[in-house]
Amino acid sequence: TLCNPHLWQQASGVSPKVIQNYVYSRPPPWSDTLPTIFVITPTYTRPVQKAELTRLANTFLHVQNLHWVVVEDSPRRTNLVSNLLEKAGLIFTHLNVESPQSLKMNGSRIPSHKPRGTLQRNLGLHWLRDSFNNTQPPEGVVYFADDDNTYSLELFEEMRYTRRVSVWPVAFAGGLRYESPIVSPAGKVVGWKVVFDPNRPFAIDMAGFAVSIRLILERPQATFKLEGIKGGYQESSLLKDLVTMDGLEPKAANCTKVLVWHTRTERPMLGNEGKHGFSDLRMEV
């Protein structure tokens, strides 16, 4: 089993190479042998959107073989996102689907049980299944990365060699310093170190797991469910059709390292907009 490169990487504790000499604003060259990481990011228009996507792009530019799938909650693809993606230098796919009013992500405080980004993530999955319908799918993994979280570069190397579904801790989820799967000495996930509803089939945040492309394509009926999903059950609604708890692969040193943070950005105070001629919508922010 030591011939398995995935296990070798775990065993030797190889940390991701930090590339320092590449050309400005380009990702590392695409490799034909490295598994692809498809990152699905739902996004919606609000004042901090461009900032969030900019710093995400700056992060993703370090990750080899990353394909960014950005799905706008919008009836049309906006110029802001189109231009940003074109200039970023990343390999990307730009999609859009508008959430019906009742589910829409907007600036106001939405009660946490309304699922956000669901339609958008599902469209991302649909695009993947469509793209690799008749062609040989690449080796790789699918990760749902919301646009306000913070991701370490090491995280992407942990998820890259996922066979089915891999999991790891997430900081600031569920009202805790971090939520984490509980891993037995044998290296199997046996429970969830969470306080909020630990009886969920998968008590894990969206940022805490990745699914292999092969599994996504094998199970075309696996999507996030929209109807009747209680707060915190979004992830389970997808995962239950993909894997069982004992099939999960724990990463991040058997789930003892925090490599992703569920950060949230404050809504900026824009109280002076519109006062005494202070408004200039020509400038994109």
Added chain:
Amino acid sequence: MKVKLKNVFVIYFLVSVIGLMYALLQLGQPCDCSQHLRSASDLMHGKDKKISQLLSEVKRLQARGKDSELEGQALPVIYAITPTYARLVQKAELVRISQTFLHVKNFHWIVVEDSPVKTQLVSELLAQSGLRFTHLHTETPKEHKLKESDPNWLKPRGVEQRNLALQWLRENRELSEEGVVYFADDDNTYSLRLFDEIRSTKRVSVWPVGLVGGLRFERPLVEKGRVVGFYTAWKPNRPFPMDMAGFAIALQLLLANREAQFDMLAERGYLESSLLQSLVSIEELEPRADNCTKVLVWHTRSEKPKMKQEELLQKQGLGSDPSIEV
């Protein structure tokens, strides 16, 4: 005289043979092909010239390539001064800005902790970041420190820390070294293009900042390439009504004015002015970002993460493992 057909054939035959003999004799004779040769030779010379032209072009480009590598070394260094303090989101903030900084050539990160000691969290993060850095620390005196319950604007933050970084630069850099100093708070968002704008600073350069001062953006007003005023709604009568993220200062200007620093006692919003007024006048400001019409930096702030469940657990003595760093 009657021309006999037989004679015609004989004459024809003789003429042909003579012609053939002549042609055969010509073979092997030196001929005057100079004209042909000359044109062929010209052609060859032309191609040779082209080849040598191309070769020298290649050499020149190679040299230029080397020069730009050298230029890369001679590019003014951007010193980003980041004050930071321990709180839940600190590691996340530093991780994500370091990922942006890693793209910037000739970059030197000066991180100054508001702390009596260098913490392990920041030390390890810097060591693993792949960036060139200087790690400093100084603790804000108690009377100037914000309490947990204070609104964040009540006391100026990061003052002692930024001043310490300025002091470090003055003690460790020469007037001859080209550099630009930028104050990069750990929760803002920076586009890569911003650093090109910073790099070309001669004295003090300025640009718009997004999501600040109660507006979508604040910016200097520019006419004919000069700053003539400021588009700012909050306290617009300040000497320099700008955010910390909206300007950069040439290193040489700071080294030449060794007393210039931030005033701890400055009124709210006057921190930037307290430094800039001793360095530059409004007329001297260099507008960047397309005459201050592009937003290349945003004054983002992160929410304080909700720790309700963590606090409950800790009350029961079941808090999360503190050895797992967040």
